[in-house]
Amino acid sequence: MRRLRAATHLSYEILKYIHVLGAVVILGTGAGIAFFMLMAHLSGDIRFIARTAGTVVIADLVFTATAVIAQPITGYLLTRTIGVPLLTGWVLWSLVLYAVAGVFWLPVVWMQAKMRNLACAAEAQGTALPPLYHRLFRTWFLFGIPGFSSVMAILWLMITKPA
Helix, strand or coil: CCCHHHHHHHHHHHHHHHHHHHHHHHHHHHHHHHHHHHHHHHCHHHHHHHHCCCCCHHHHHHHHHHHHHHHHHHHHHHHHHHHHCCCCCHHHHHHHHHHHHHHHHHHHHHHHHHHHHHHHHHHHHHHCCHHHHHHHHHHHHHHHHHHHHHHHHHHHHHHHHHC
16 A cells, blocks of 8 residues: 555656646746847847748757647646646636636647748848738737736746645
């Protein structure tokens, strides 16, 4: 019996580690992407913008997408392991906020790819960034606020588990 409890505890600790790591990756990648895209945009250097946007698209697909897939899986397994129903207040709010973050993150990924393509085309043609790039950037920036805020709120809920 003691071995079974030790195995269950180890499974819980591994799940918790992967879940926390996923949250760190989502927050870290999100903050890093926002910072580098903003710095590139503010530079006005089309080549820098094109390269940065290209790297950002890859980072979002490799790191953020992986963590975004892992989070609900590990979260669900953790709630099952510790016996917390999914309709428990903080869990339910986390799920709602996760959906909000997703609603804003998915278009952001598309916008980043479109901004990359527009910057690459402007660089290749030796022209200025088109008005569409600037509209996309403003929308991208605005979408980042509720998306990133939702993720930060989820982290707070994960840590505090308010009643």
